[in-house]
Amino acid sequence: MGTNTEPSASKTKELQANAHLSTPTRLTGAEIIWATLVGEGVTTVFGYPGGTILPAYDALRKFPIKHVLVRHEQGAAHMADGYARASGKVGVAIATSGPGSTNLVTGIATAMLDSIPMVCITANVSSKLLGTDAFQEVDITGITLPVTKHNFLVNKTEDLAGVLRHAFQVARSGRPGPVLVDITKDAEQTSAIFDFEAAKPRPYRPHPMLNVEDTGLAEAAELIRNSKRPVILAGHGVMESGAMEQVRTLAERAEIPVALTLLGLGGFPASHPLNLGMMGMHGEAWVNHAIQESDLLIACGMRFDDRVTGSLSTYATKAKKIHIEVDPAEVNKNVKVDVALVGDLREVLEKLLPRISGREGSAWLKNIEASKGAVTVRDIKNLPDSGHLYAAHVMHDLWRMTGGDTIVVTDVGQHQMWEAQYFRHEKPRTLITSGGLGTMGFALPAAIGAKMACPEKEVWVVVGDGGFQMTAAELATIVQEKIKINIAVINNGYLGMVRQWQEFFYESNYEATPMVSPDFVKLADAHGIPGRAVRTRAEVAEAVKAARAASGPYLLNFMVEKEDSVYPMIPAGSALHEMIRRPDRDPLEERADDK
Ligand SMILES: Cc1cc2nc3c(=O)[nH]c(=O)nc-3n(C[C@H](O)[C@H](O)[C@H](O)COP(=O)(O)OP(=O)(O)OC[C@H]3O[C@@H](n4cnc5c(N)ncnc54)[C@H](O)[C@@H]3O)c2cc1C
Numbered sequence: 001m002g003t004n005t006e007p008s009a010s011k012t013k014e015l016q017a018n019a020h021l022s023t024p025t026r027l028t029g030a031e032i033i034w035a036t037l038v039g040e041g042v043t044t045v046f047g048y049p050g051g052t053i054l055p056a057y058d059a060l061r062k063f064p065i066k067h068v069l070v071r072h073e074q075g076a077a078h079m080a081d082g083y084a085r086a087s088g089k090v091g092v093a094i095a096t097s098g099p100g101s102t103n104l105v106t107g108i109a110t111a112m113l114d115s116i117p118m119v120c121i122t123a124n125v126s127s128k129l130l131g132t133d134a135f136q137e138v139d140i141t142g143i144t145l146p147v148t149k150h151n152f153l154v155n156k157t158e159d160l161a162g163v164l165r166h167a168f169q170v171a172r173s174g175r176p177g178p179v180l181v182d183i184t185k186d187a188e189q190t191s192a193i194f195d196f197e198a199a200k201p202r203p204y205r206p207h208p209m210l211n212v213e214d215t216g217l218a219e220a221a222e223l224i225r226n227s228k229r230p231v232i233l234a235g236h237g238v239m240e241s242g243a244m245e246q247v248r249t250l251a252e253r254a255e256i257p258v259a260l261t262l263l264g265l266g267g268f269p270a271s272h273p274l275n276l277g278m279m280g281m282h283g284e285a286w287v288n289h290a291i292q293e294s295d296l297l298i299a300c301g302m303r304f305d306d307r308v309t310g311s312l313s314t315y316a317t318k319a320k321k322i323h324i325e326v327d328p329a330e331v332n333k334n335v336k337v338d339v340a341l342v343g344d345l346r347e348v349l350e351k352l353l354p355r356i357s358g359r360e361g362s363a364w365l366k367n368i369e370a371s372k373g374a375v376t377v378r379d380i381k382n383l384p385d386s387g388h389l390y391a392a393h394v395m396h397d398l399w400r401m402t403g404g405d406t407i408v409v410t411d412v413g414q415h416q417m418w419e420a421q422y423f424r425h426e427k428p429r430t431l432i433t434s435g436g437l438g439t440m441g442f443a444l445p446a447a448i449g450a451k452m453a454c455p456e457k458e459v460w461v462v463v464g465d466g467g468f469q470m471t472a473a474e475l476a477t478i479v480q481e482k483i484k485i486n487i488a489v490i491n492n493g494y495l496g497m498v499r500q501w502q503e504f505f506y507e508s509n510y511e512a513t514p515m516v517s518p519d520f521v522k523l524a525d526a527h528g529i530p531g532r533a534v535r536t537r538a539e540v541a542e543a544v545k546a547a548r549a550a551s552g553p554y555l556l557n558f559m560v561e562k563e564d565s566v567y568p569m570i571p572a573g574s575a576l577h578e579m580i581r582r583p584d585r586d587p588l589e590e591r592a593d594d595k
């Protein structure tokens with residue numbers, strides 16, 4: 001089954017014949033919306049129609065843009081987000097006024113917390129009705145003010161092209177983020193001269209602080225030269241900046257190990273000898289110990305989230321800190337740093353690298369290696385089959401069988417952490433996950449967006465039984481769009497991550513976490529999607545093979561151990577080295593000698 005992302009041939013012809021972009025032409029506001037999007041290079045949008053946005057939908061047929069009809073506007077926002085995360089381009093979501101636009105809000109906040117470039121276009125009531133509590137009137141610019149990078153209300157047709165172009169510029173420049181453009185119905189209906197060139201925004205002017213000076217670079221190089229126990233902390237900004245090569249060069253040239261945030265996974269190859277793995281609340285023990293013992297942290301495009309630092313007063317107290325970061329507001333926000341290099345990571349590293357020469361790091365690397373001890377590689381392939389199906393095995397087999405060459409889109413919870421621990425990401429943009437907001441229901445729609453952006457790539461959804469039920473309606477979107485996505489439901493019968501907190505911190509009072517679910521295989525079947533349940537470890541590989549071989553979407557319902565927990569775990573607010581470890585006699589051992 002192929003994907004359906006390309007505009008139809010007839011629409012493409014219209015684009016070629018489309019003189020709007022070069023010759024100023026009189027168009028309706030509705031037409032200007034699409035004409036501007038075409039000019040900005042948009043080929044796919046995700047949306048849901050309604051009364052006030054109907055003029056725009058009516059005009060859509062004239063433009064070479066593929067519209068994906070979602071089942072809930074939250075899905076449209078997550079799809080636009082997944083599209084952006086997979087491709088690096090700006091994702092676009094469309095909704096009508098009132099409930100249509102408020103349904104976008106969770107998806108917008110999700111993109112905001114993870115710095116994802118997105119433009120959301122909503123319609124509002126006609127300008128003369130604004131402020132009258134008209135039918136489906138809602139102040140969506142007010143509502144989304146704190147969760148957008150910027151937002152606009154347009155009530156004049158002649159302003160539309162300029163505002164939309166500006167919105168794209170804001171979304172993708174500097175630290176990316178979501179932008180909302182709310183358009184009154186009358187601005188869609190009346191006409192104006194569309195002049196794409198004249199609507200071009202003024203060139204993006206970086207913040208005046210974004211000017212790395214020689215003194216800062218010299219100080220950073222000096223700290224690196226003199227450090228005995230440095231660690232690079234690589235975050236999401238590595239991918240957003242496209243600085244994978246520069247980070248690697250820095251690590252290799254100065255022999256510095258690299259720890260990754262959840263959103264940084266894939267920015268530095270998992271198989272690289274200098275890769276330590278994930279840091280933070282569910283990071284590897286040796287990574288957190290290395291950070292606590294370090295004398296120099298070089299933070300590259302990461303924002304010292306509390307899931308990463310644990311308690312700030314005890315965080316890496318022996319270390320000097322260098323922070324390379326595009327957003328000045330992030331510098332000294334959580335962690336006070338010694339040298340701040342504010343700018344685009346790739347550009348800053350390109351200036352810094354000529355000042356870095358060979359540095360001997362083997363003693364520190366050996367020290368970290370030794371600290372891995374008996375509990376290390378998470379290479380659990382040879383562990384005896386205890387008759388239990390652990391989510392860890394599912395992730396591990398998924399990684400082995402795909403060779404890691406797939407986009408994995410996860411939801412939020414235990415399965416998300418097991419994916420991060422057991423699936424090894426070699427390449428950027430192969431893990432798509434909601435980190436900052438931790439939005440359950442994200443995975444299925446975000447995967448649709450990712451597949452639309454990268455139709456040639458294999459895409460897997462890894463989702464819990466709880467989160468899957470939040471946006472499962474988008475199964476119908478998969479079918480309508482004829483796209484091939486594989487879905488792995490990690491079904492533990494619980495809101496597992498919350499159950500784990502109840503077990504550890506609330507005396508196992510499992511209030512409101514056991515969850516009854518429908519038969520997910522039957523649910524898929526009702527959509528015409530084949531699938532099967534998997535109950536034992538022996539069946540996992542065959543099931544993954546069947547899903548991959550199927551020509552269309554496929555769902556696997558993995559009935560995993562119900563009360564397993566994610567280890568290690570730093571209790572919220574504790575120090576980074578105060579980890580709860582997997583109990584010794586737990587059936588799922590993680591031993592170094594399993595290599
Ligand atoms: C259940 C759960 C558990 C979690 N556990 C962990 C955990 O154990 N470990 C962990 O790491 N995370 C964990 N997280 C995720 C965590 O909440 C944060 O989302 C994550 O740590 C943020 O990573 P980041 O700072 O790399 O990315 P972001 O939050 O996206 O920040 C990226 C930073 O890079 C900057 N940037 C962007 N573009 C550029 C550029 N061009 N040049 C320079 N800088 C740039 C941005 O301004 C921003 O400051 C968990 C999340 C959930 C839901």
Ligand SMILES: Cc1ncc(C[n+]2csc(CCOP(=O)(O)OP(=O)(O)O)c2C)c(N)n1
Pocket residue numbers: 411412413414415416437438439440441463464465466467468490492494495496497498
């Ligand atoms: C929209 C939303 N509501 C509530 C939460 C709080 N929460 C975090 S993880 C989790 C449990 C997830 O359960 P499930 O989807 O079954 O995944 P599991 O942890 O069992 O792998 C909950 C309720 C959230 N992150 N998002």
Ligand SMILES: [Mg+2]
Pocket residue numbers: 464465466490491492493494495496
């Ligand atoms: Mg669950």
